[in-house]
Amino acid sequence: MKFFKKTAVKNNEINETGPVISISRDIKENISRLENDFGHDSDLVVHYFKFDNNRGLICANIYIKSLVDRSTINSLSNELGKLKCECRNGKPGINIDALMSYFSGLRDAKEGFDYEALYTDLLSGNIVFLIDGCKKYLAVAANSDEGRSIEASSAQTIVRGPKDGFTEKINSNIMLIRKRIKSKDLKVEYLSAGSITKTTISLVYIHKIARDEIVQEIRTRLGKIEIDGILESGYIEELIKDDRYSIFPTFLSSEKPDSVAAALLEGKVAILVDGTPYVLTAPALMIEFLQSSEDYYHHYIVSSMMRFLRVMAFLLTLIVPATYIAVTTFHQEIIPTPLLVSIAAQREGVPFPALLEALMMEITFEILREAGIRMPRAIGPAISIVGALVLGQAAVEAGIISAAMVIVVSITAISSFAIPNYEMSNAIRLIRFILMLLAGVLGLYGVLMGLIVLVLHLCKIKSITVPYLTPIAPKIKGGNKDTIFRFPLWKMKYRPIGISGTDAARAGEGNPVNSSQKEKPEFR
């Protein structure tokens, strides 16, 4: 821990750049400095012009060719042409303020004073205007809007519910959230992180519904990030996580705007990072990783059953191989006799101990899974054929693996796929191997020991100051309405206690069905 902190401090010193250089009055000096900094063979375009030929006031618009939109430049030059005409017809001297007031009506424009800001604006796809004799510049947004359009999310597929997913463009992502929550209280704060990449990050929350301390905590942590680049929201998660060494995810990453909107309504804070479709929401509780947005779109009894099934799958994938190893090598007495006979017969001729057998099969499965993800789509069928051979009947017939072990590995595999969150299923996958080793060495005693340590760890870790096992481990009365069982929406009258802020009421007392029934229609 200490070791890491020290390096962080060192980075800090390196990142400190010299004093801020403000923009000079002399446009020539400014341009030469710019060209010097960017180098002459860059795609930097500097275009001089004069508003008024007589007075000789020199202006320049500067942009980076690859970042700006062609059509924006065209329309901008049209507007400039109009302005020139007006100037010739006797308008007073032009300055940045006049330009600003002119452009701000037309498009997103802002002004700045120093080079650091100028470079950032230039590199974010703005057109920068410099005017001779002015100590500031004007940046007009002209980003090219190239990128993926909104498509269905590929990682989180659902049957019922909105299909649209976030894209790599932060503005379009915020648009997707804003479209769902039409409230003035939805706050969007922009920050930037990464000393070189200058990635735009935005903090989204609903005022009063989100707790101020949590918002402030995230804001401070984000402000303290010191790293050269942020390329994905995973960077943020890793850098501002409460327990850095914990394998469990404490931020919920989602590709779906509806689940982010739901989280915001529960008082959580969303962190959007430019360049990735995965949006983080925090604080994230353990139980949320076993929930799906679809739970709220189906009937509550069906959803409760599904959730129960997922919790079961979670436990199965965690302990089934370990229990099998422990029971067959240490505690044969707890197996019913007919089953024991059947397992014994299957294991006849298998040369490996159960632990090795299980490790072999599990590792083979993990390799198969990993290969399936990374491999080009076209050779997909090949690996599934080979995989079926390695993990199936062929392995049993070769006398390397017992048939019971194939079933154990298969149960584990399908259960791990039933966990809706990929990060959580990865964490469980790793812990499973530790439990298997413990089972092979100490039997059920070892499995239990491992589980106790696991529970202790889960009780210890926090997600942005909120205990990870809320509302189960710090037990919150009435807080269990949306955990393993999903209560009907009309029963969930309050937002989760401990996460949401002052505005706790969620649903009113009135029931639309009953109130309308009070006025009985008269039959004539």
Added chain:
Amino acid sequence: MKLKRLLSILIILSTIFLTGCWSSHEVNTLAITVCIGIDKTENGYLVTEQVLNPRAIASKKATAESPVVIYTAEGNDLAEIIRRFTTQSSRVLYNADLRMVVFGEDVAKDGIQNILDYFLRNYEYRTDFYFVIAKNSTANEVLGTLTPIELVPGFSMYISLKMSEEKWAAMKSIRIIELVNSIIADGDNPVLTGIEISQDEISPESTDILKQSGEYKKLKYTGLGAFNKDKLVGWLDEDESKGYNYITDNVKNTIEYADYDSKVKITYEVLNAKSRTKVYFLENKPAIEVKIKTKCNIEIVEGEFDVSAEENKQVLNELLARKVKLLCEKALNKAQKELKTDIFGFGEAIHRKYPKTWEKLKDDWNDKFTDLPVNITVEAETNQLGQITKPLFMKEKE
């Protein structure tokens, strides 16, 4: 600092992993014992173990191998003999799945106390196996008999004992704790079910049997063996065994028939027999009252008897009650007059109700038991008459 932490992690890991799978056994290195038979010899005991052959049992193809393997060894001491089986078997004998322990009749007559100590003390044995006595044969012969339907004779014996206790009620399945408790108690003595080898001369119509020598052996449970403390003293026959179970509240379901007169015979299915033992004083001496309440259905009516008639209802109940009482008295007589052992636990009932009186009685209880007045009352109630009411062949009275 860093080194210390690394070291402590290493120490923790090594304590876990350096123990090296201590006491682990793979399933396919075990010889799963289902039955242990104990006979008496001149030197001590002859122990027979019935060990499963998983390959023959779980195999989908028909194999020529026998489903069980019989190991026998002789010696002076039980634990020693059982350990000596490793000289015959390639696998570790594994006793946790033991289903049955069969005592030879000689062993049972000599006393089973020391044997029970072994089964109780050894950590490997569970407490869910049953004890039976080989009647008219040795335990070795019983374990060597193969059974039809159920491949493993041990399983067959286990299931059959449970089923017949439930449906026929002339047996008693006894586990080790119950057995030991009734030996320890001053006013109680155990009973164990007997198992016999019955030999049919006629072989059933199966080609498999034709391969055998012609005589067809079957295992069969017969009545209960009564103990005095840990020694077998005699056998109850089937009626007496049933009577014993009626008195000790161990009848779940059985069949009884009773003759109404020389032409009419009625068969009952006894459904729910509840018995309660009460202690009272008769002329300053303790006496026992056993109240039995049963419910029954009519199974068969032979002869002309209208079971549906209201006036016959009382007769029906009376008939069964008399029959059950007869069975109970038979059992009681045998225990009191012939075997002179309190297998019903009446002494314990007195002990519980009147501990002070019991102090005076307990020293020679078995003698006093022979004169103990026991009053048995039976109440019977007919529930259902079956799918038909009157016998089909009964002529309507004009």
